[in-house]
Amino acid sequence: MNHDHTLNPETMPQEPEKATLEGKNKFLGLWFFLGGETVLFASLFGTFVALRNSTAGGPTSQEMFGLGLVFIMTVLLLTSSLTSVYAIYHMKNNNFKLMQLWLGITGLLGLGFLSLEIYEFAHYITDYGFTFRSSAFGSAFYTLVGFHGGHVIFGVSWLITLLIRNAKRGLNLYNAPKFYIFSLYWHFIDVVWVFVFTVVYLMGKVG
Amino acid sequence: MSSIAATQKRRSFGAFLWDYLTTVDHKKIAHLYLFGGGFFFLLGGLEAMIIRIQLIKPENDFVSAGIFNEMFTMHGTTMIFLAAMPLIIGLMNAAMPLQIGARDVAFPFLNALSFWLFMFGGILLNCSWFLGGAPDAGWTSYVPLAITSPGHGVDFYIAGLQIAGAGTLMSGINFLATIVNMRAPGMTYMRMPLFTWTTFITSVLIVFAFPPLTIGLFLLMFDRMFGSAFFDVALGGNAIIWQHLFWIFGHPEVYILILPIFGIFSEVFATFSKKRLFGYTPMVFATMLIAFLGFMVWAHHMFTVGMGPMANSIFAVATMAIAVPTGIKIFNWLATMWGGNVQINSAMLWALGFIPSFTIGGMTGVMLASVVADYQYHDTYFVVAHFHYVIVGGTVFGIFAGLHYWWPKMFGRVLNEAMGKLTFWTFFIGFHLTFFIQHFLGLMGMPRRYWVFLEGQELDLGNLISTIGAFFMAFGVVVFLINIVYTAMKGEQAAADPWDGRTLEWTVASPPPYYNFKQVPLVRGLDALWVEKTEGRGEMTPSEPLDDIHMPNSSILPFIISLGFFIAGFGFIYQPDNKLWYIVLYGGMAISVGAMIVRSVKDDLGYYIKKEELEREAD
Amino acid sequence: MKGWMGKLRVLFWLGFLTLVLSGCGKENLSALIPKGYGAESSMNLIILSTVVMTFVFLVVIIIFTIVLFRFRRKKGREDYIPKQVEGSKTLETVWTVIPIILVLILAVPTVAATFDLADVSEAGDGINIDVTGNQYWWHFDYEDEDVQTSQDLYIPTGERVYLNMISSDVIHAFWVPAISGKMDVNVENTNTMYIEAYEEGVYWGKCAELCGPSHSLMDFKVIAVSPEEYEQWISDMQDVDPDETPENAVAQEGKSLFEENNCMSCHAVGSSNVEIGPNLTNYANRTTIAGILEPTKENLVEWIRDPESIKPGNKMTGNYPEVSEEEAEKIAEYLLQLDHSDITPESAGES
Secondary structure: OOOOOOOOOOOOOOOHHHOOHHHHHHHHHHHHHHHHHHHHHHHHHHHHHHHOOOOOOOOOHHHHOOHHHHHHHHHHHHHHHHHHHHHHHHHHOOOHHHHHHHHHHHHHHHHHHHHHHHHHHHHHHHHHOOOOOOOHHHHHHHHHHHHHHHHHHHHHHHHHHHHHHOOOOOOOOOOHHHHHHHHHHHHHHHHHHHHHHHHHHHHHHHO | OHHHHHHHHHOOHHHHHHHHHHOOOHHHHHHHHHHHHHHHHHHHHHHHHHHHHHOOOOOOOOOOHHHHHHHHHHHHHHHHHHHHHHHHHHHHHHHHHHHOOOOOOOOHHHHHHHHHHHHHHHHHHHHHHHOOOOOOOOOOOOOOHHHHOOOOHHHHHHHHHHHHHHHHHHHHHHHHHHHHHOOOOOOOHHHOOHHHHHHHHHHHHHHHHHHHHHHHHHHHHHHHHHOOOOOOHHHOOOOHHHHHHHHHHHHHHHHHHHHHHHHHHHHHHHHHHOOOOOOHHHHHHHHHHHHHHHOOOHHHHHHHHOOOHHHHHHHHHHHHHOHHHHHHHHHHHHHHHOOOOEOOOHHHHHHHHHHHHHHHHHHHHHHHHOHHHHHHHOOEHHHHHHHHHHHHHHHHHHHHHHHHHHHHHHHOEEOOHHHHHHHHHHHHHHHHHHHHHHHHHHHOOOEOOOOOOOOOOOOHHHHHHHHHHHHHHHHHHHHHHHHHHHHHHHOEEOOOOOOOOOOHHHHOOOOOOOOOOOOOEEOOOOOHHHHHHHOOOOOOEEOOOOOOEEEOOOOOHHHHHHHHHHHHHHHHHHOOOOOOHHHHHHHHHHHHHHHHHHHHHOOOOOEEEOHHHHHHHOO | OOHHHHHHHHHHHHHHHHHHHHOOOOOOOOOOOOOEHHHHHHHHHHHHHHHHHHHHHHHHHHHHHHHHHHOEOOOOOOOOOOOOOOOOHHHHHHHHHHHHHHHHHHHHHHHHHHHHHOOOOOHHHOEEEEEEEEOOEEEEEEOOOOEEEEOEEEEEOOOOEEEEEEEOOOOEEEEEOOOEEEEEEOOOOOEEEEEOEOOOEEEEEEEOOOOOOOHHHOOEEEEEEOHHHHHHHHHHHHOOOOOOOOOOHHHHHHHHHHHHOOHHHOOOOOOOOOOOOOOOOOHHHOOOEOOOEOOOHHHHHHHHHOHHHHOOOOOOOOOOOOOOHHHHHHHHHHHOOOOOOOOOHHHHOOO
16 A cells, blocks of 8 residues: 555566556556647647748748757657666666666766757847748748747756656656656657657758 | 545645645546536626616616626626636536546646646636726727726736646646546447537537637737837737637637537437437537537627638538537437437427527528628627527536536536426526527617617617516526525435446546546447347456556646746736836746646655555455 | 527527518628629629528538427436447538538638638729728828829729738728628738629728727728729829818918918928828818717817827827817817818718
8 A cells, every 4th residue: 555665576566557547547647648739730730830931021941940959869869769668677677777777877968969959049030030020921830840849848847846756766656657647758759859840841841 | 445435524724725736637627627617606696687787778877888888898708718718628627538548648747737827827818807907808809998997907807818728728628638547448439428528529528719819818928018019000000810810719719619518419329218329420410510610610700800702602601511510419319308208307408498499599690601791790789699599598508417417427416406406497498588689680770798778769668678687597506506505405315327327437436536447447348338238148248457546746836837928927917007016027937937846856756655554445 | 398499499480580570681781782883792602592591401400409399308217228329420420521522512612712802913003092090090102193082992893803912000900791702901911802882882991900999980981982983082082282272261271370380390281291190181071080980070170189089099199289169169160171072972872
């Protein structure tokens, strides 16, 4: 009945994230949440596609976008998805230390992605004078990519909170679902980025 | 139980208030929703009366043009977001967990947060009345009108709905997880009561329909407060995007308002006909079909926008198709009563009144789907009549039916029958008086949202009749309020099962103990309680031995998180005037985020009601 | 006992009352008395859908009534437990298939009419008028004729007139119920619709999309005259000399005041690029002042002196120096002698 005792290999269930009703609820709740998030981003993508050529005489995507930087960002984020998979793998094997390590790497990759994104935005603003207020395209670009960036910020903050809070208490059936649903959320962000990369950058470069 | 009850009686008002501020019990949250939704219903009703008084005669000047626009904007916004939905969510909270044999919802903390977000969102929106004027661009808030609207009215609309909408989204997720994970043993999907089914499907609609509104509101907020150019045509923006986003949300929204009501009526018809619901399976699938089609038809609100004949035709045919599953429902309800032992009381009266009223609303819905005919109906009083026929004749009737039906379960007392009937008849007659004539007013050339109509256009009599009807409705509502007070003081104590019910909520005491079920029941068929009754047992078989019950802790954090957003809302609204308001914005956010961090860092493991305690309480 | 009786009685009474009381509304305003191609097309569908739907309603009500009669709880049978029927595949099929058929009956003509009314392929050969919606008035620019006017739209009967509509501020909707259904007047794109009036007349037009405080006061008129009269009107309007000096001395003073008070920065007489306020050509023959008032001098004076009290939120208020009663009367005198055509609302049968 006590939730707080740390798991050992004997007490470790097959799927620690879904071993309790609370865990199952969290798992399912997050999936439904991601369903809503999908529609949220779909709305943003729809708006962006409708406005992506409405530059009102301002800079166009073809002029500005450099695929090199965006490619590095993509690699960082996709790698972080992979590292979070490793983390969950270690969680299921009840290896708390390695899970922490891989989650830490995931967070660092996320931060790297964010730094590049900030650099990218600053580049557009200073070198092209392309801002949120320049044109409908500007508004749509910063809103869509910014919403994704905001999700990454939230994800990293969530991860840091989780890691600090649970730093010393090992894995148990109370925090296992928390780590697990974080990883789900993180995968979702990566999938959204794949679409951002395709719709905003690739299509924007091709025209 | 007796000792707990005694201490509860003696508690001060402060303790009572604190209890409700911190509760995570779905039954108390239901009370809160009903109170909050009821309050806003009265407010929206008052706004409606002002609208009707203004239109009692041609070229009237009861209120100014500006105030009139604020009135109908707030009437629509209030009734949809702050009255109808919360009242429905209140009923869901009250009945659904009991119907599936659960002790609470999946996320009790989130449930409280949902309520407080709704409440603070609603209060924020209504603060606009005292702070320079309410929003005045219609509940649809079409741009560019909403962008150019002076003052902060529309900003309050944005902030208020954004906060309240977040709460609704959480409710949707919460109910879904509850229904999937927490059904009692034996309660398969196809044994769920229809109200639970419609709650489930409605929650799906909420989860998928609210995000487009969230995005729409963000875009509007960015344009109004932060200088972006989504809807600014001069900078390449496009105002039609708002209409699409709004209606991709807005059309499913009307099904969010009506599907749970279909569930309530299914329970009421079956219970008071003493028959199982006719065609349970078709009813479930018809609900799913309506929900699915509900996402495919948003552009029928935009036939006159100029989308072209192809788009218009597709959306027209898809819209008409919804008539088919809706018809299936109407006929199944009739068939449920056919051959039954139909008892007519207040709850059943609302259900019976619903059939002709909603059928008219459905008929005009199909008529509106006929594109070229819609060129005449669109944005006239015909549309006003149509959606009041479905939202009042459907949703409001259903809420009244649900209140009468579950009042004993929620509050332990039966609402007074005589007053219930008086409410029904005055409201029913007033409703048809008010809205039937409006079909004709629309076709006779009266657009909606008209502050005045001119003399000599033969619109006078129709408007007068409509206003008279509105007073009948107001009278009915007042009687209902008196009924509530009377019942609370002198009402008849309710038994656990006052209606000879069929579903699990009638197996527990009225009102239920805070843990709902001492032992989770074993469900052996559709209409679980009825199954036991026909087999002569009359009570449920427990599915588990008596054991400790795990309960969630109360918490003030949902209140604080919502309060923080409420404060931040003012910061958002006023920061374009003066950058100092950023302090309020960040201050509010800090409160919310701080409370969230406390929530995630502090373990909330709940507590256990000991087995011995439960045994002591037994009988 | 009298529950259902009362309900039926109320419904019947309401329907009856509505028909008797309202008739079909005011001629040349009501959509129920169609006098143009679009309105007729709509009316056909309104009638068809009403008939189909009334049939459904009657079926529902008949079953409903029978249920209330036959299966209402009887005295002494309170405890009767009816047979618990699960459902019926046959019945479900019946009430699925029949509505599908009914929907198809309505859908086919709907789609046909939708494509028909959207067909503007012959716009190039017809009369084209650029319509601009403004808070809270309408501007009409006869693009091929170099003729401009506001508020009163002259069209020939029996001919398709193509309207290319755009808004200068917020979304409006152009609606002349007796002639045609409505179409939105958007900000970012031009919407084209055609109207065709069958007979001469002065038809009410209304804005049908919320556009601000004076949304309900944004009325206009469509004046359908015979094709010959229409030709005459066009040529009269083309011959307007904006600088023509009025014969009447008071009107002459009014003209100078009109110029001195800067009215011309917004209002034009004759064809002009100035479209900030309504074009005042042929003002003497307007059916209304400001779209809603009787066309009398007193009303015009009142409008000039305090437009805000007449149309809240209009764009004229505060954009010109205050004028005295006397000055306003002179300006009114000037405006009301701007009689540029013999083709007037009376030509269309207005008394």
